[in-house]
Amino acid sequence: MSLLDRLTALIAETGPISVAQYMTACLHDPEDGYYATRPALGAGGDFITAPLVSQMFGELIGVWAVAAWETLGRPVPFRLVEMGPGDGSLMSDLLRAVRLNPDFQRAADIWLVEVSEPLKAWQVERLGGAVRWAASLDEVPGGAPLLLVANELLDCLPARQFVRTATGWAEQVIGLDNDGRLAFGLAATPAASLLPDAPRGAVFEQSAAQASLGAALGRRVGADGGAALLIDYGRAEPGFGDTLQALRRHKKVDPLDDPGAADLTVHADFPAVLAAARAQGAETAILTQAAFLANLGIGARAETLLRARPDRSATLGRQLYRLVGAEEMGELFKAACIHSPGWTPPAFEGCDA
Numbered sequence: 082m083s084l085l086d087r088l089t090a091l092i093a094e095t096g097p098i099s100v101a102q103y104m105t106a107c108l109h110d111p112e113d114g115y116y117a118t119r120p121a122l123g124a125g126g127d128f129i130t131a132p133l134v135s136q137m138f139g140e141l142i143g144v145w146a147v148a149a150w151e152t153l154g155r156p157v158p159f160r161l162v163e164m165g166p167g168d169g170s171l172m173s174d175l176l177r178a179v180r181l182n183p184d185f186q187r188a189a190d191i192w193l194v195e196v197s198e199p200l201k202a203w204q205v206e207r208l209g210g211a212v213r214w215a216a217s218l219d220e221v222p223g224g225a226p227l228l229l230v231a232n233e234l235l236d237c238l239p240a241r242q243f244v245r246t247a248t249g250w251a252e253q254v255i256g257l258d259n260d261g262r263l264a265f266g267l268a269a270t271p272a273a274s275l276l277p278d279a280p281r282g283a284v285f286e287q288s289a290a291q292a293s294l295g296a297a298l299g300r301r302v303g304a305d306g307g308a309a310l311l312i313d314y315g316r317a318e319p320g321f322g323d324t325l326q327a328l329r330r331h332k333k334v335d336p337l338d339d340p341g342a343a344d345l346t347v348h349a350d351f352p353a354v355l356a357a358a359r360a361q362g363a364e365t366a367i368l369t370q371a372a373f374l375a376n377l378g379i380g381a382r383a384e385t386l387l388r389a390r391p392d393r394s395a396t397l398g399r400q401l402y403r404l405v406g407a408e409e410m411g412e413l414f415k416a417a418c419i420h421s422p423g424w425t426p427p428a429f430e431g432c433d434a
Contacts (some may be wrong), residue, residue, distance in 0.1 A: 084113035084341040097256035101239035104345050113341040116197040122168050127344050128328045130233050132171035135400035139174025141377040146228050147185050148427035149308055159226040161189040165234035169207035192221045218297055227307035235313045235349035240288035245279045263337040284323040288350055295354035298419045299361030308420035314413045315349030317367050324348035351417050358419040366418045366429040371411030376428040
C-alpha cells in the first residue's frame with residue numbers, strides 16, 4: 082500500500098491531519114518517505130544546496146570553524162558537528178580547508194547527525210572513517226565545547242499552518258474532498274487566542290520542531306560552550322506567509338501530489354529559533370548569507386581560484402553570484418549563530434538578534 086493510500090485511509094478513519102503531520106509522513110515514513118527512501122540532491126536530482134553550488138561554501142565554513150575554535154581558546158577536545166549533512170560535500174570541503182591547521186584537526190571530534198539511511202550511505206562513501214554518526218544531537222557526547230553547522234536543516238522541520246478567516250484563526254489541515262482525494266481545508270483550533278492579529282487571509286506558520294532545536298542548541302552551548310551556525314532560507318523578522326513548497330526535478334509541484342515523491346519544505350523561522358535559544362541563556366546573531374560569506378572573504382577566495390584556473394572564470398562567476406547575489410541565495414538565505422555568552426563568533430562582529 083502506497084503512502085498516499087495509507088494517508089487516505091488514516092484521514093478517512095480519524096479525520097484531517099495537520100500540515101506538520103503531513104510533512105513528517107512525506108519526508109520520514111520508513112517505507113515511502115522522501116528522505117527515508119529516495120533523497121535526490123544535485124543538478125540531476127530535485128534540488129541543489131550551497132555546498133553543491135561551489136566548494137567555496139564549505140571551505141569558508143571551515144575558515145569560520147577554525148577562527149571560532151581559536152577565539153574559544155583552542156579547546157582540546159571539541160565536538161565538530163554537522164546536522165543534516167546531505168551527501169557529505171560540506172564536511173568534505175570543510176575538512177580540506179582545515180588541513181593546514183593540524184592542531185585543529187587533532188582536537189576535533191567529528192560527528193554527523195543524520196536520520197536518512199540513503200544519505201548516510203553517501204556520507205560514508207565520501208568521508209569514510211573521518212567522522213562518526215548519530216541519529217540525534219542528544220547522541221553526540223557532551224562535556225566539550227561545540228562547533229555545529231547545519232545548512233538547510235530548519236526548512237525540513239515540520240510546521241503547522243494557520244489561516245486568518247473572517248471569524249478568527251483556523252488551522253490549515255489536510256483532509257479528503259468529495260472524490261476522496263487529498264485536499265486542504267480549515268479546522269477550528271484552540272490555539273487561536275495565542276496567535277497574533279493579522280488581516281483576513283494571512284497565513285501564520287508555527288514550527289515547534291524548529292523552536293525545539295533552537296532551545297536544544299541554546300542549552301548545549303550554554304552547558305559546554307561553543308556555537309551553532311544555522312544557514313537556511315527564511316525570514317529574519319516575524320511575519321506571515323504560506324511558504325510550504327514541494328520540489329521535484331528543481332520545479333515546484335503540488336505538495337499533495339504523490340506524497341513522499343518530492344522534497345517538502347517551509348521557510349526557516351529564525352525569530353522563533355533564536356528566541357528559543359536565548360530563553361536558554363544563549364546569545365544569538367543573524368546576517369544574510371551574502372554578508373556572512375563576504376565577511377569570511379569569499380571574494381578573495383574566488384580570486385584565488387580564478388588565478389589557478391582562469392579557464393573556469395565563467396563558471397566561478399556563476400557560482401559566486403549564486404551564493405551571494407541578491408536575486409539568488411544571497412538575501413533570502415540567512416546565517417544565524419547561537420553561541421555561549423561572553424564572546425563573538427567570527428563574521429558576526431557588531432551583529433546581534
